[in-house]
Amino acid sequence: MPIVAARRYTAGKPTAVSLEVVAGTCRVPLPPGSFDWVGIADPTAEEMEALRAMYGLHQLAIEDSLNPKQLPKVEPYGKQLFVVARTAALVEGDEIAYGQTAFFIGADFIVSVRHGSNRAHLELREHLEENPERLSEGPDFVLHAILDFIVDGYLAAIKPLEKVVAEMEEQAIDAFPDPQTIRRIFRLRRQVRRFQRVIGPMEEVCDRLTLAELPAIDPAARLWFRDVLDHVRRAASRLKGLQETMATIVETASLLEQHRQGTMTRQLAAWAAILAVPTAIAGIYGMNFEFMPELTWRYGYFAVLAVIASVCIALWARFKRIGWL
Numbered sequence: 001m002p003i004v005a006a007r008r009y010t011a012g013k014p015t016a017v018s019l020e021v022v023a024g025t026c027r028v029p030l031p032p033g034s035f036d037w038v039g040i041a042d043p044t045a046e047e048m049e050a051l052r053a054m055y056g057l058h059q060l061a062i063e064d065s066l067n068p069k070q071l072p073k074v075e076p077y078g079k080q081l082f083v084v085a086r087t088a089a090l091v092e093g094d095e096i097a098y099g100q101t102a103f104f105i106g107a108d109f110i111v112s113v114r115h116g117s118n119r120a121h122l123e124l125r126e127h128l129e130e131n132p133e134r135l136s137e138g139p140d141f142v143l144h145a146i147l148d149f150i151v152d153g154y155l156a157a158i159k160p161l162e163k164v165v166a167e168m169e170e171q172a173i174d175a176f177p178d179p180q181t182i183r184r185i186f187r188l189r190r191q192v193r194r195f196q197r198v199i200g201p202m203e204e205v206c207d208r209l210t211l212a213e214l215p216a217i218d219p220a221a222r223l224w225f226r227d228v229l230d231h232v233r234r235a236a237s238r239l240k241g242l243q244e245t246m247a248t249i250v251e252t253a254s255l256l257e258q259h260r261q262g263t264m265t266r267q268l269a270a271w272a273a274i275l276a277v278p279t280a281i282a283g284i285y286g287m288n289f290e291f292m293p294e295l296t297w298r299y300g301y302f303a304v305l306a307v308i309a310s311v312c313i314a315l316w317a318r319f320k321r322i323g324w325l
Contacts, residue, residue, distance in 0.1 A: 004041050004114075005125060010034040012132030027054045035139050036109040039121055043113060051111060057104050058082065065102035068115035072201040074208050081105040081216045083143065083205065085150050086198045087117040090157040094164065094184070096191050098198065101150060103143055105216040110139035112146060124149050140217045144224040147206070151228055154199065154235040161188065162238065165245050172253035185246050192243050199239065203232045270319040277311045 007014040058077035075082040087099040099117030206229035319325045
C-alpha cells in the first residue's frame with residue numbers, strides 16, 4: 001500500500017502503526033484521547049478497499065476519493081466526514097499543476113488520500129508533532145492544518161504570477177505588447193479562470209466547516225477553519241485582481257499606442273502643412289505661362305523666397321505653440 005506515513009497519537013504523542021494492521025479488515029478499538037492519522041498517495045481501488053474495511057468508510061466516499069478530478073466539497077456520512085480539497089502549485093513557466101487531497105475523518109481517525117500533488121505532508125506532520133498539546137485536540141485539528149497547508153500553496157502559486165503580470169503592465173506603458181506577450185497574457189487569463197473555478201468551491205468548503213454542524217468536527221475547532229477561510233478569500237481576491245489587471249493591460253496599451261500614433265499623426269500633418277507652402281508657390285511659378293509680371297521683376301526671386309520663409313516660420317511657430325511639434 002502506498003502509505004506515506006501512519007501514526008497513532010495518544011495525548012498528542014505519536015507511535016507507529018504497523019502496515020499489516022492498516023491493510024487488515026478489522027481495527028482494534030482505540031483508547032480515549034487517541035486517534036490514527038494515515039496518509040496515502042495515489043492508491044488503487046484494492047488498497048482503498050482495505051482502508052474502507054478497516055475504518056468503515058462509506059463506499060460513495062471511496063469512489064470519490066479515487067476520482068482525481070473532483071471539485072472541493074464536504075459530505076457527511078453518518079458519524080464520519082468526507083472532505084475533498086484541490087491542491088495547486090506553479091510548475092515550469094506560467095503553468096499551474098492541480099492535484100487532489102481527500103480526507104476521511106472520524107472521531108478517532110483521519111485518512112488523507114493524495115492524487116497528483118508533490119507537496120507531501122511529512123514536514124507538516126513533523127511540525128505538528130512538535131506541539132503535542134495541539135495535536136491532542138484530535139483529527140479535526142489535523143484537517144485544519146492540512147487545509148491551511150493546501151491554501152498556503154495557493155498563495156505561493158499566485159505570488160509569481162502577480163510579479164509577471166506587474167512586469168507586463170509596466171512594459172505596456174512604454175510600448176505596445178508584442179504578439180508573444182499578448183499570447184502569454186491570454187494564457188495567463190485562462191490559467192487564472194481555471195484557478196478561480198477551484199478556489200470558488202474551496203471557499204464554500206471552508207465556509208461550511210466554519211458555520212455548519214458536522215460530524216467529527218468539534219465546535220471549538222470552527223475558529224481555526226475560519227482562519228483558513230480568510231486565506232482562501234484572500235487568494236480569491238488576489239486572483240480577481242490579477243484577472244482585472246490582465247484585462248486592462250491590452251486596453252491601456254491600446255490607448256497609449258493610439259495616443260502615440262495621434263502625436264505622430266499631428267507632427268506629420270504639421271510638417272505637411274509647412275511644406276505645402278513652398279510646394280504651392282513653386283507650383284504656381286512652374287506653370288508655362290508667358291505673361292507673368294513677376295518673372296521680369298529684378299527682385300521677384302528674392303521676394304518669393306522671403307514670402308515662403310515667412311509663411312513657413314509662422315506656421316512652425318503656430319504648430320509649436322499648440323503642441324503639434
